[in-house]
Amino acid sequence: xxxxxxxxxxxxxxxxxxxxxxxxxxxxxxxxxxxxxxxxxxxxxxxxxxxxxxxxxxxxxxxxxxxxxxxxxxxxxxxxxxxxxxxxxxxxxxxxxxxxxxxxxxxxxxxxxxxxxxxxxxxxxxxxxxxxxxxxxxxxxxxxxxxxxxxxxxxxxxxxxxxxxxxxxxxxxxxxxxxxxxxxxxxxxxxxxxxxxxxxxxxxxxxxxxxxxxxxxxxxxxxxxxxxxxxxxxxxxxxxxxxxxxxxxxxxxxxxxxxxxxxxxxxxxxxxxxxxxxxxxxxxxxxxxxxxxxxxxxxxxxxxxxxxxxxxxxxxxxxxxxxxxxxxxxxxxxxxxxxxxxxxxxxxxxxxxxxxxxxxxxxxxxxxxxxxxxxxxxxxxxxxxxxxxxxxx
Amino acid sequence: xxxxxxxxxxxxxxxxxxxxxxxxxxxxxxxxxxxxxxxxxxxxxxxxxxxxxxxxxxxxxxxxxxxxxxxxxxxxxxxxxxx
Numbered sequence: 001x002x003x004x005x006x007x008x009x010x011x012x013x014x015x016x017x018x019x020x021x022x023x024x025x026x027x028x029x030x031x032x033x034x035x036x037x038x039x040x041x042x043x044x045x046x047x048x049x050x051x052x053x054x055x056x057x058x059x060x061x062x063x064x065x066x067x068x069x070x071x072x073x074x075x076x077x078x079x080x081x082x083x084x085x086x087x088x089x090x091x092x093x094x095x096x097x098x099x100x101x102x103x104x105x106x107x108x109x110x111x112x113x114x115x116x117x118x119x120x121x122x123x124x125x126x127x128x129x130x131x132x133x134x135x136x137x138x139x140x141x142x143x144x145x146x147x148x149x150x151x152x153x154x155x156x157x158x159x160x161x162x163x164x165x166x167x168x169x170x171x172x173x174x175x176x177x178x179x180x181x182x183x184x185x186x187x188x189x190x191x192x193x194x195x196x197x198x199x200x201x202x203x204x205x206x207x208x209x210x211x212x213x214x215x216x217x218x219x220x221x222x223x224x225x226x227x228x229x230x231x232x233x234x235x236x237x238x239x240x241x242x243x244x245x246x247x248x249x250x251x252x253x254x255x256x257x258x259x260x261x262x263x264x265x266x267x268x269x270x271x272x273x274x275x276x277x278x279x280x281x282x283x284x285x286x287x288x289x290x291x292x293x294x295x296x297x298x299x300x301x302x303x304x305x306x307x308x309x310x311x312x313x314x315x316x317x318x319x320x321x322x323x324x325x326x327x328x329x330x331x332x333x334x335x336x337x338x339x340x341x342x343x344x345x346x347x348x349x350x351x352x353x354x355x356x357x358x359x360x361x362x363x364x365x366x367x368x369x370x371x372x373x374x375x376x377x378x379x380x381x382x383x384x385x386x387x388x389x390x391x392x393x
Numbered sequence: 394x395x396x397x398x399x400x401x402x403x404x405x406x407x408x409x410x411x412x413x414x415x416x417x418x419x420x421x422x423x424x425x426x427x428x429x430x431x432x433x434x435x436x437x438x439x440x441x442x443x444x445x446x447x448x449x450x451x452x453x454x455x456x457x458x459x460x461x462x463x464x465x466x467x468x469x470x471x472x473x474x475x476x
Binding site: 035036037038056057058059061062063081082083085086089 | 406408411412413414417437440441443444445448449450
């Protein structure tokens, strides 16, 4: 065994190149060399068919022959560790045996930090930009028209939004959260502080549902039926209680008549938002049923593009990375919607399929309404891994 | 914590995987039964050493501690060669 300091020859793959490969289903075999506990907490996920194997790097130090024998010799391998050092080390060992190994630059940390920005819609009236954080399955949006920009469900780091808005020569005029999130720290209050643009939230979500304490952040209350104008686009607020008491769906209506529904944690492409993250699943399930069967349907047309704030699996994104589909497709392909035929059927389906409740979600809601302040390292730790906002399939 | 050790390995500043690579080498050179104290600054070494000793045939992790030194955290591991 050599103990020379690392002089790596193995080629690096960036997180953004990895994301493209995952979307195109051309990703290599992923060898994650972190310890099994870290691997169990979160890992790189892709489309169905992606192979990810965990062999800790110390297995290669302890029993080099044995560990290498567990790696497929005839495939391209992408080695991943926490920061990148161990993946370089293992990639070198594999390359010495003729295995085509590369490593993930910056480790899984850089994957966790990747923001992916791409156009969903580009039209004469403006554009809709999707800003996703693929490792978390979080999606957010920017509506840009005539030099004005509205962000919807912005994620924690504000730079991707400010850069995209500046790149299109626009100015941030509205910041919306469809609801106060439990799974991630919102970038809304920070964008409000940085730009002065108003931060809109429904007042029912400005009270912590478990602590019953009011928000201390600056926000502007939005109401059911209210419409905001962003350039040539109207943004209509549709109250949709259930996932939270104050959740809204935001319907964008463009001058050409096209309609885009930002569902937040309402309807996802393959599931819908769970009603128990406020700690009152039993009580909120009937509210969710009302929202899904009565409040929302009058606003839906088959051509309305559904733009949710989460995906549970990358298979919900198309090859161009868009997590979006017309309602006419979603209502046929989202099998979880089949349980809406009666309130009772819905109730038993929902309450029988609730995933685990991540304990940190209570704390994240505190952070989002200003009841708690975190350091960058604490925020990082609290947000680790993929969201579990959807009902299990 | 007062633990008897026979040798100290200073891997302050070394990043993963070097603390573990160097510890493996030092343990191999240590007589059976003796204890190696490893001083690291890499926080990931705490969980990784715990995992490593499960995979390793002749290493026992006696203790781990976090010590403050000049404003930085040191992660100290006590490892015994068992065979």
